[in-house]
Amino acid sequence: MSQKIKDATIPTIPLGARIQRWIGRNLIRIYAIFAFTYLFIPVAYTFVFSFNDAGKSNLIWQAFTFKNWQNPCGAPEVCNALGNSIKIGFLATFFATILGTMIAFAIGRHNFKGRSASNLLIFLPMATPEIVLGASLLSLFLVFKINPGFWPTVIAHIVFCISFVVVTVKARIASLDPRLEQAAMDLYANEFETFRRVTLPLVAPGIAGAALLAFSLSFDDFIITNFNSGTLTTFPKFIYVSAARGIPAQANVIGSAMFFLALALVIVGQLVNRRKVR
Amino acid sequence: MGKNRTPYLLLLPGFGFLFTFFILPIINLAQTSTQTKIAGGDTGQYEQTLHFRNYIDAFVENKDQFGRSFLFATISTLLALAIAYPLAYAIAFKSGKYKNLLLVLVVAPFFTSFLLRTIAWKQILGEEGFVVPTLRSLGIISQSTTLTSTSFAVVMGMTYNFLPFMTLPLFASIDRIDPRTLEASGDLYANGYTTFRKVTLPLSMPGVVAGTLLTFIPAAGDYVNASILGDPTTKMIGNVIESRFFKIVDYPTAAALSFTLMAAILILVTLYIRKAGTEELV
Structure with missing residues (x-):
C-alpha cells in the first residue's frame, strides 16, 4: 500500500526537494565517504611518493620511477x-x-x-x-x-x-x-x-x-x-x-607493501571464513 | 579440588610476567621519583632521600605542558568521537554486504606505519604540500599563516592517529543494537533525533566509553605528534618526560612526571567510568 503511494507521488515532487530528500537519506553515507577519505589521504600520499625518483630526501615530487620498488633495501x-x-x-x-x-x-x-x-x-x-x-x-x-x-x-x-x-x-x-x-x-x-x-x-x-x-x-x-x-x-x-x-622513498615502499600485504591477508582470511560457513 | 586450581595455573605464567615487567617497574619508578642527586656524583647518579618535593617542583615547572596534554587529548578525543560515531553507525546499519570490507578499511591504514602517516601529514600540510598554497590563493589563510608547527596540526594528527581506536569499539556496540528497537521507537512516533537520543545513544554507551578511553589515554601521553607536527610551543608532557630521560638524564623528575601523568589519567578515568555508569569494560 505505502509502496504504491510512494511510486505514485515521486514524479510530482520537484527536483530540488528530491535532491534534498536523497541527501537526507544518504547523509550518513556521504559522511562515511568523507571519513574514509580522511583516513586514507596519508596512506595514498605514502604510496604515491614511493614512486618518487627523489634520491635521499623524499620531500618534493621529482619524477616517476619503479626503482624504489625494485630495490626496497636500497637505502x-x-x-x-x-x-x-x-x-x-x-x-x-x-x-x-x-x-x-x-x-x-x-x-x-x-x-x-x-x-x-x-x-x-x-x-x-x-x-x-x-x-x-x-x-x-x-x-x-x-x-x-x-x-x-x-x-x-x-x-x-x-x-x-x-x-x-x-x-x-x-x-x-x-x-x-x-x-x-x-x-x-x-x-x-x-x-x-x-x-x-x-x-x-x-x-x-x-x-x-x-x-x-x-x-x-x-x-x-x-x-x-x-x-x-x-x-x-x-x-x-x-x-x-x-x-x-x-x-628515503624505500621506507614508503615498505610501508605501502605492508599495507597491501595486511589487506590481502585479511581479505583472504574472510573469504576462507565465508567458505567454511557455507 | 583439582578443578579449582585450574584458573590459577592458567594465570600463573602471564601474571608472573606482568608482575615482573609491569608492576615491579612501576614500583621502581615510584621509588626513583623521590630520589635526589648524589652530592658530587656523576650525571645520572641518584640516591633515595624521600624528596617528595620533586613532585611539586616537576609539576610547577611543567604545568603548561600538563595543561596542553590534557587539553589536546580532550579536543582530539571529542573530534574523533564526532568523526567516528557516524562512521561506525554507517558501517553497522547502512553498509549491507560490504560491512566486513569497510571494517577492514578502518583498520587498514594502521598497517602503514603511523610514523609514516604522521610525516605524510606534515608534508601534505607543509609549505611544499598542496594544501597551504591552495588555501592561500583562495584567501582563506593569510600569506604568512602556516599549518604545520601549530596546535591545530598536533590536534589534527592525534585525532587522525587514534581514530581507529575510537571507531572499532563504537562499531562493536552499535552493531549489537537490534534494528527492531529503532523501528519500535519510530512506530511510537519518536522522530529521528529522539530515537537517537533515547535509544541508539544509550545502547551504544559502552562503545562510547571504551572508545573515548582508548583514544584519550594514549593521546594524553603522546609526544610523537607534538614533535613531528608541532613546534617548541606545542610541547606536551610526553616530550618533557622523554627529554628528561634521554637528554638531561634527570630520572627523578622524569619519574615524578610519569607518575603524576598516570595518577591524573587514572583519576579521570575512574570518575568518567563512574559517571558513564559502565563497569564491564574489559
Whole structure:
C-alpha cells in the first residue's frame, strides 16, 4: 500500500526537494565517504611518493620511477631495521598470544577468588600511557644493569600486547554457545577432548585475530621501543630518526607493501571464513 | 579440588610476567621519583632521600605542558568521537554486504606505519604540500599563516592517529543494537533525533566509553605528534618526560612526571567510568 503511494507521488515532487530528500537519506553515507577519505589521504600520499625518483630526501615530487620498488633495501639501514621489527614482532606476538590466551581462558571460563582483581591487572597496562610503561621498564633494566636492546624490547612489547590479546580472546570465549561443549560432554568426550576438539577450534579465530592485533601493535610501536631498544634500530625508529634529514622513498615502499600485504591477508582470511560457513 | 586450581595455573605464567615487567617497574619508578642527586656524583647518579618535593617542583615547572596534554587529548578525543560515531553507525546499519570490507578499511591504514602517516601529514600540510598554497590563493589563510608547527596540526594528527581506536569499539556496540528497537521507537512516533537520543545513544554507551578511553589515554601521553607536527610551543608532557630521560638524564623528575601523568589519567578515568555508569569494560 505505502509502496504504491510512494511510486505514485515521486514524479510530482520537484527536483530540488528530491535532491534534498536523497541527501537526507544518504547523509550518513556521504559522511562515511568523507571519513574514509580522511583516513586514507596519508596512506595514498605514502604510496604515491614511493614512486618518487627523489634520491635521499623524499620531500618534493621529482619524477616517476619503479626503482624504489625494485630495490626496497636500497637505502642504508632500512631493511636491517625492518628485519628487527619483524623478529621482535613475531617473538612478542608468540609469547603474548600464549600468555594472554591462558589468562583469557582463566577469566572467561572460571569463577574464582580474585577474578575482578585479575580483570583490573589486565586493564591497568592499557590504562597506562606508553611513555610511562616505556620509562618504568627502562628504569628497572637500568637498576639491574641490563642494557637496553633486542630482548628488553621484546619483553616490553609482550607487556603491552598481553592485555589486548586477553580482551580479544575473552570476547570470543564469551560469545561461545555453552551448549556446544555440553553436547560434547554428553557424547562422552572428557574435559581435555572437549577442549581440544570443540572449544579450541571455536576460539581459534579469536586467537588468530588477537595475534594479528599483537603483531601490528608491536610492529608499529615507537614510544616504548624508543625507551628500551638502546642502539637497536626498528622500522618506526628508523623513520623517526631519518625524518629530520628526509625519509628515503624505500621506507614508503615498505610501508605501502605492508599495507597491501595486511589487506590481502585479511581479505583472504574472510573469504576462507565465508567458505567454511557455507 | 583439582578443578579449582585450574584458573590459577592458567594465570600463573602471564601474571608472573606482568608482575615482573609491569608492576615491579612501576614500583621502581615510584621509588626513583623521590630520589635526589648524589652530592658530587656523576650525571645520572641518584640516591633515595624521600624528596617528595620533586613532585611539586616537576609539576610547577611543567604545568603548561600538563595543561596542553590534557587539553589536546580532550579536543582530539571529542573530534574523533564526532568523526567516528557516524562512521561506525554507517558501517553497522547502512553498509549491507560490504560491512566486513569497510571494517577492514578502518583498520587498514594502521598497517602503514603511523610514523609514516604522521610525516605524510606534515608534508601534505607543509609549505611544499598542496594544501597551504591552495588555501592561500583562495584567501582563506593569510600569506604568512602556516599549518604545520601549530596546535591545530598536533590536534589534527592525534585525532587522525587514534581514530581507529575510537571507531572499532563504537562499531562493536552499535552493531549489537537490534534494528527492531529503532523501528519500535519510530512506530511510537519518536522522530529521528529522539530515537537517537533515547535509544541508539544509550545502547551504544559502552562503545562510547571504551572508545573515548582508548583514544584519550594514549593521546594524553603522546609526544610523537607534538614533535613531528608541532613546534617548541606545542610541547606536551610526553616530550618533557622523554627529554628528561634521554637528554638531561634527570630520572627523578622524569619519574615524578610519569607518575603524576598516570595518577591524573587514572583519576579521570575512574570518575568518567563512574559517571558513564559502565563497569564491564574489559
